Amino acid sequence: NAGVTQTPKFQVLKTGQSMTLQCAQDMNHEYMSWYRQDPGMGLRLIHYSVGAGITDQGEVPNGYNVSRSTTEDFPLRLLSAAPSQTSVYFCASQRERIGELFFGEGSRLTVL
């Protein structure tokens, strides 16, 4: 039981490049979310999903797209990376609406 798996763990991009952060969970959780963690800012919600085919914006959605074609996967796409998107990204899942969050190990992204 791997829990929440994120790839890649590290990535360096140039401004304007695109990439996808992958997130997969094997716990059959309906709810999944993406956070970014910045020094002095804590964790901020980017996008979330309450089930396959349903996504919505969080606090800081600009510059990011998500999709949820399956229960297991919740990729985060950066269409045109900017230095302001340099951060550590965490994917999380939860079994129920008010449940505990289970986090991935994080993906450290640097945009030059």
Place this chain on the structure above:
Amino acid sequence: AQRVTQPEKLLSVFKGAPVELKCNYSYSGSPELFWYVQYSRQRLQLLLRHISRESIKGFTADLNKGETSFHLKKPFAQEEDSAMYYCALRESGGGADGLTFGKGTHLIIQP
């Protein structure tokens, strides 16, 4: 909108000393409060939630609605308690979108 404030970015205490990590919130409804912890090179994980009223790894936290606080306490700090601690609030009726994190407190336990 709810807000979670952790006034200390960094807290350093000696091993064996009491620890208190402060968390204050502003929310007009009945919130759910949590403490999440991130140890070095480990995932963020739930430490405790106020509705459970339990002690985890010697830590306790009491929701004080009058003072709108949810401070995390431990009577005798241990070196393995060194970590990043986040207080989080879920608004009543909130789900995946209803969780707000504080900015975190880095706790360092000195030997």
